[in-house]
Amino acid sequence: MAHGAPIDTSARIRSQLTAFVKQEAAAQGFDVCRITLPQSSPQIEAGLDGFLSAGHHGTMEWMAETRDRRARPDALWSDVRSVIMLGMNYGPDADPRLLQNQPEKGAISVYARNRDYHDVIKGRLKEIATRFAARSEADVKVFVDTAPVMEKPLAAQAGLGWQGKHTNLVSREFGSWLFLGSIFTTAALAVDIAETDHCGSCRACLDACPTNAFPAPYKIDARRCISYLTIEHKGEIDPELRPLIGNRIYGCDDCLAACPWNKFASLAQEAKLSAREDLKEPDIEFLLTLDDPTFRRFFSGSPIKRIGRDRFVRNVLIAAGNSGQAALIEPCRLLLEDGSPVVRAMAVWALSQLLAGAEFNDLRARAKHETDPGVVREWARGA
Structure with a gap:
């Protein structure tokens, strides 16, 4: 959408626009919508730099190439004043780890058992952004995991949840099962409070990893992660890791499924995100x-x-x-x-x-x- 100058809004208008975008998000099937500023913290940038310098991104060279834009949303788009973070629940109807007991079946990550969530989420984001732009006269851009946007830190900053020890977002309402999307806008909106970390001494996600892909809490080495190996990695998979992959043929949910906060999670309501029967246990x-x-x-x-x-x-x-x-x-x-x-x-x-x-x-x-x-x-x- 059009690229233009930042839009000034009074406190009243800011409150009205904030309420409007959250209402639109709910109408489009998003379970949670929060707002944050486009600036990231020094800790987030340091974490990204440590991840890259350790080579933990493996063959995902694009992560290093887009480091500056990834680290700072306002470097991706200098006019952005607010980042609207949205989450859609995709909770499964059963613990995906149970499929490990059926070696003749292939285990596909919960998120990939139906339509591509990028298409589903992006279509809804565009609907919200179009209506918001018409109401606010502000410029907007939408992102769903296809641009150098650090969605998980921004979501934590906006209050959707916190980044757990498995580095994924954890929500008190939806556990580890939230798809994320974002709308960047030139409008100034009311900012939500960041969520605090509720992991405590728990290390269930770390202990659940079949390949020991976590060198430390809150740090992941993608080169040992089954999701990376089965999806992003194009070459030979380390022979020592192959036996540990089991029957996981596309992605891995073990660290997500192990999180105790999933006891509060609910079943996905969006039909396009509910598992196809032929992909549950092919x-x-x-x-x-x-x-x-x-x-x-x-x-x-x-x-x-x-x-x-x-x-x-x-x-x-x-x-x-x-x-x-x-x-x-x-x-x-x-x-x-x-x-x-x-x-x-x-x-x-x-x-x-x-x-x-x-x-x-x-x-x-x-x-x-x-x-x-x-x-x-x-x-x-x-x-």
Whole structure:
């Protein structure tokens, strides 16, 4: 929307506009709406710098490239005077960790079991922003995890919750299950009070992490995080971490689900965020058969579609290797001839876990035509 000069508002008008935007947020299905200033604290900037300098962002180079805009909202847009932070509940109907007891099933993160939340949230934000701009004559910009905006610190600053020891937002009303979005505006609005930290001595989220991705409370090393590994990471997944991934094929909710504050959480009310039945506990055997067109059709409208078929099947093969299910041997064997080296490499690894040593060695002896370095390396590892 239009870029213009800051809008001055009196205390009365500021109060009216604040009430208006919160009413609009509720009408669009947001469960919470709070407002903060665009300035971040020195602690937030120091935390970001420490995360980047330690290399904890892994291959997400864009985080370092956008450091300045990420650290300070007013560096992203110099005219912004208020940041409206909104949250929409996506609480699941059951503890997602229960699926770990079904190794033949694939575990998909709760947030990705239906429509891409970016599309759902952004559409609602645009509706609110359009009406707010017409009422206030202020300029607005909307963001949903697609720009260098530190949404979690801003949400804590605005009072939606606090950043827990797992670095995610925790709400006293919704636990760890809130999608976040923001509206930046040139209007001056009434600012809400920041939430205080209520984690206390609890470390349930830290202890729940399968890969020990938290070097310390309030710090995360993405390079060990299953969500990063299965979604953002494009290359080879560390062989030492593969067994720890279990059947998690897209993301991981363990640290979120472990939070005691979830006892106050409620079921998501937005239908587009409620889980599709076929994504609650999909069969690994079926997912191993997906070619690219079928993958695109099956995950149409889903955030999973964005990582592409090859990376997704790579994840499924790791789950297959961890499953101990003999029924998955043949589907994995068929993928040794797949056109993707990434898929072939993980098919080798899965078979190294599922087959007895002699069977695997016999299979390897018949695979001498393979030339891709990554696949050859997996054959050697499985010896």
